[in-house]
Amino acid sequence: MPAPSARRPGTRRRRGSCSTRCADRVWPGCSRPRAWNPCTDRAEAAMTQLLDRRRFALLAGAALFGSSLPGRAQAPAPRPRIADMHSHLGLLKPVPDVRLREQMEATGTGLVAWALVDDQPWIRSTGAGIAQVGEPRPGDLWNWFLRESRVLDARLLRWGLPKALTPADVDAAMAGTPHVVMASESANFLEGDPGRLAQAHAMGLRHLQLVHYIASPLGDLQTTAPRHNGMPAVAREVIEGCRKLGILVDLAHSTPDFVDQALEASQARVVWSHSWIRAAGGRWQDWGYIARSLAPQQARKIAARGGVIGLWSVRARRDSSYPIYSIRAYADEIVRMADIVGPQAVGFGTDLDGAGPDPVLATYADLREVVNLLVQRGLPEAMLEGICGGNYARVLKQAMAA
Numbered sequence: 001m002p003a004p005s006a007r008r009p010g011t012r013r014r015r016g017s018c019s020t021r022c023a024d025r026v027w028p029g030c031s032r033p034r035a036w037n038p039c040t041d042r043a044e045a046a047m048t049q050l051l052d053r054r055r056f057a058l059l060a061g062a063a064l065f066g067s068s069l070p071g072r073a074q075a076p077a078p079r080p081r082i083a084d085m086h087s088h089l090g091l092l093k094p095v096p097d098v099r100l101r102e103q104m105e106a107t108g109t110g111l112v113a114w115a116l117v118d119d120q121p122w123i124r125s126t127g128a129g130i131a132q133v134g135e136p137r138p139g140d141l142w143n144w145f146l147r148e149s150r151v152l153d154a155r156l157l158r159w160g161l162p163k164a165l166t167p168a169d170v171d172a173a174m175a176g177t178p179h180v181v182m183a184s185e186s187a188n189f190l191e192g193d194p195g196r197l198a199q200a201h202a203m204g205l206r207h208l209q210l211v212h213y214i215a216s217p218l219g220d221l222q223t224t225a226p227r228h229n230g231m232p233a234v235a236r237e238v239i240e241g242c243r244k245l246g247i248l249v250d251l252a253h254s255t256p257d258f259v260d261q262a263l264e265a266s267q268a269r270v271v272w273s274h275s276w277i278r279a280a281g282g283r284w285q286d287w288g289y290i291a292r293s294l295a296p297q298q299a300r301k302i303a304a305r306g307g308v309i310g311l312w313s314v315r316a317r318r319d320s321s322y323p324i325y326s327i328r329a330y331a332d333e334i335v336r337m338a339d340i341v342g343p344q345a346v347g348f349g350t351d352l353d354g355a356g357p358d359p360v361l362a363t364y365a366d367l368r369e370v371v372n373l374l375v376q377r378g379l380p381e382a383m384l385e386g387i388c389g390g391n392y393a394r395v396l397k398q399a400m401a402a
């Protein structure tokens with residue numbers, strides 16, 4: 001879930017204090033001086049978009065050239081299978097007409113990581129963003145997790161959707177039989193006890209985000225003042241426990257230090273399921289959608305581990321420098337991310353039904369439209385397949401096979 005609202009609006013980055021050289025190479029290999037004012041996010045985003053448009057034009061040109069060659073003209077357009085690393089569609093709210101399986105079949109969506117929200121009763125959207133508003137008593141988080149697991153199981157049973165439990169299930173999903181990955185946003189239900197991981201795994205959990213919006217014994221959150229001094233030992237145990245059991249570790253909502261320390265602590269397979277890459281990253285005092293952004297340096301570290309970064313569908317109406325404002329812009333942003341971290345590390349993490357008001361994507365039909373736009377741009381087929389689902393399927397299988 002995102003933090004769509006404001007948090008200390010007066011604490012945004014000060015203007016007029018940056019150097020004139022690119023401090024964070026948004027464009028890989030770029031080291032040329034910036035001719036524009038680097039102190040405004042708007043200028044940064046505009047230039048990035050300009051560079052992207054040039055790249056798209058090149059890609060489109062290459063595709064047109066390719067299609068004019070003999071034997072290429074009649075080739076059917078690729079229809080890559082979709083995987084979504086983070087979705088709540090039809091799970092958080094009782095929406096009887098979602099019919100997830102039908103939606104997945106109709107749109108060629110093979111795999112959806114379906115995330116229950118284990119701190120849901122203790123968080124609220126407030127004027128300052130999503131915040132913790134209550135204190136769970138001992139046992140409350142575990143009981144809520146069990147309750148939500150039963151809801152998840154009941155809906156899957158009604159829709160005839162199987163859980164993806166093994167690498168073979170993931171292959172079947174990506175071959176056309178829709179599966180759901182049981183995911184939890186987050187690991188609060190452990191209540192600090194890594195021993196519960198085995199029970200959750202036995203229930204079908206295969207994708208675990210470590211922290212969310214309530215204070216966690218595992219580490220700091222992107223959206224609140226840090227409380228931990230370094231990564232607690234219990235977090236290392238949980239991450240290593242996930243590796244041994246075959247559960248994919250999701251670092252979304254955690255701080256840059258947390259990402260670094262998690263990567264050092266274990267060889268567990270990791271993803272960052274949902275948010276967006278922002279050149280300057282975010283701070284907990286920023287507006288929610290900025291606080292939740294991922295800095296390129298952390299994104300590249302996750303990519304170097306073989307992980308995948310998912311793009312969410314949150315809309316931010318009052319910020320013209322924020323890049324995700326339409327289905328077409330979502331496709332643009334996917335390509336920009338591929339330039340930052342490499343196409344093998346990019347995926348979809350829509351946050352459907354959890355992305356706040358008026359999200360850019362609301363259904364899997366919208367996500368198929370994104371894919372169609374990527375196909376039209378002439379991205380190489382292997383790159384398309386990876387971004388649209390293959391990358392997530394790859395890392396999930398690697399985690400499951402541990």
Ligand SMILES: [Zn+2]
Nearest residue numbers: 001002185274
């Ligand atoms: Zn979230």
